[in-house]
Amino acid sequence: MLDLAFLRHNRDLVARAAAQKNVAIDLDALLALDADVRGAKSEIDTLRAERNAISAGFKSAAPEEKAELGRRAKEAGAKASELEAGIAAKEEELRDQLLRLPNIPWDGAPVGPDENSNVVIRTEGTVPEFAFTPRDHVELVEMNDWADLGRIVQVSGSRQYCLKGRLALLETVLMSWALTKIAAAGFTPITVPALVREEAFVRQGQFPGHKEETYQLPNDDLWLAGTAEVALTSLHSGEILDLSNGPVLYAGYSPCFRREAGSAGRDVRGLLRVHQFAKVEQFVICQADEATSAEWHARLLGLAEELLTDLEIPYQVIETSTGDMGLGKFRMNDIESWVPSLGKYRETHSCSTLHDWQARRANLRYRDADGKVRFAHTLNNTALASPRILVPLLENHQTEDGRVRLPKALQGLMGGEYL
Numbered sequence: 084m085l086d087l088a089f090l091r092h093n094r095d096l097v098a099r100a101a102a103q104k105n106v107a108i109d110l111d112a113l114l115a116l117d118a119d120v121r122g123a124k125s126e127i128d129t130l131r132a133e134r135n136a137i138s139a140g141f142k143s144a145a146p147e148e149k150a151e152l153g154r155r156a157k158e159a160g161a162k163a164s165e166l167e168a169g170i171a172a173k174e175e176e177l178r179d180q181l182l183r184l185p186n187i188p189w190d191g192a193p194v195g196p197d198e199n200s201n202v203v204i205r206t207e208g209t210v211p212e213f214a215f216t217p218r219d220h221v222e223l224v225e226m227n228d229w230a231d232l233g234r235i236v237q238v239s240g241s242r243q244y245c246l247k248g249r250l251a252l253l254e255t256v257l258m259s260w261a262l263t264k265i266a267a268a269g270f271t272p273i274t275v276p277a278l279v280r281e282e283a284f285v286r287q288g289q290f291p292g293h294k295e296e297t298y299q300l301p302n303d304d305l306w307l308a309g310t311a312e313v314a315l316t317s318l319h320s321g322e323i324l325d326l327s328n329g330p331v332l333y334a335g336y337s338p339c340f341r342r343e344a345g346s347a348g349r350d351v352r353g354l355l356r357v358h359q360f361a362k363v364e365q366f367v368i369c370q371a372d373e374a375t376s377a378e379w380h381a382r383l384l385g386l387a388e389e390l391l392t393d394l395e396i397p398y399q400v401i402e403t404s405t406g407d408m409g410l411g412k413f414r415m416n417d418i419e420s421w422v423p424s425l426g427k428y429r430e431t432h433s434c435s436t437l438h439d440w441q442a443r444r445a446n447l448r449y450r451d452a453d454g455k456v457r458f459a460h461t462l463n464n465t466a467l468a469s470p471r472i473l474v475p476l477l478e479n480h481q482t483e484d485g486r487v488r489l490p491k492a493l494q495g496l497m498g499g500e501y502l
């Protein structure tokens with residue numbers, strides 16, 4: 084959420100950000116609403132002051148004036164209460180509109196409507212040259228009986244998966260390996276629920292705009308989060324954090340649920356895009372300083388790249404466009420991993436800087452060096468998400484006879500050179 088004062092003084096900057104992020108919002112209507120509410124509030128204050136002044140002087144007033152004074156005090160109080168009732172609905176509407184305002188993207192973001200405007204900024208690792216036609220991950224899984232992608236459809240419907248045997252073990256080993264690696268980098272491992280209240284989605288930024296992507300459990304007034312970021316953004320809501328020893332660093336592990344309502348027909352085969360998956364999430368709450376956020380953005384990205392390097396998966400780093408980065412982002416870098424069967428890179432990680440856009444919604448504050456209480460900055464990044472990461476992992480390391488050689492980093496954990 085943006086600061087109203089910022090909006091009042093930077094209307095054109097916000098209008099440009101909205102245009103660059105394809106956000107339809109009527110800033111003039113929002114500012115008019117803001118003016119109405121401020122006008123009513125100052126009138127209420129005047130009326131309150133008048134009533135208080137009358138009350139203060141009531142005792143010493145001449146007896147014949149008391150009746151008139153009492154009437155005026157009562158009238159002022161009634162008018163103030165009437166005005167207050169009148170603006171309650173307007174304040175609600177104003178807050179809803181403020182929640183839909185985009186963060187201002189950084190100047191280096193490619194300006195464009197969607198992912199086609201994203202720019203590759205770095206390519207790492209060597210795309211494998213196969214002396215045979217590489218199989219796709221579904222073929223590899225089926226020939227090794229590493230999953231049941233057929234039966235499970237009748238149990239759970241489409242976009243679901245169940246891993247079996249060594250691949251089922253590999254998924255749990257990968258999550259534990261990623262959590263341990265990120266913990267070793269100073270992040271506190273934390274497991275959080277996917278069952279979360281609606282307000283947490285508003286604070287994280289997914290609501291009010293994208294409810295259609297989220298499973299709801301109406302009988303319990305709960306929703307299913309698509310990322311640990313949702314719970315982690317709200318965990319410290321309302322607190323005055325002590326960031327004097329550095330940022331709050333979480334390695335959040337959780338099941339993730341997504342309706343993929345907007346993805347009909349895309350990636351329907353296999354493990355790339357499913358309704359329920361597991362993820363280790365990097366989450367940072369740091370002091371409200373652009374350089375500090377930029378430093379942590381680089382560190383988060385570096386950690387994700389380290390994991391991909393250990394997994395010996397070729398990847399490229401993307402500078403995400405204004406139209407693709409989403410409402411709350413100041414900057415987003417995706418990492419895309421090479422998928423041989425597709426002959427292209429596919430997103431496996433997403434690293435974001437949000438400055439205080441989330442912290443203002445979640446009321447995440449800290450006391451700065453001058454003792455001033457301020458909204459913090461937040462960042463988040465994928466450490467590892469499964470089963471999507473299994474797609475490049477299996478396909479890049481496959482052998483002609485359909486086995487999969489494990490990256491060295493996993494051989495000890497998996498007790499052998501091959502899956």
Ligand SMILES: Nc1ncnc2c1ncn2[C@@H]1O[C@H](COS(=O)(=O)NC(=O)[C@@H](N)CO)[C@@H](O)[C@H]1O
Nearest residue numbers: 310312355356357360431432433464465468471
């Ligand atoms: N439907 C899905 N199926 C499988 N994996 C998914 C799905 N949606 C997202 N992911 C994985 O989760 C990663 C992060 O998702 S994200 O929406 O891009 N970003 C976030 O959730 C942020 N909190 C950073 O992790 C993706 O890069 C991808 O690897």
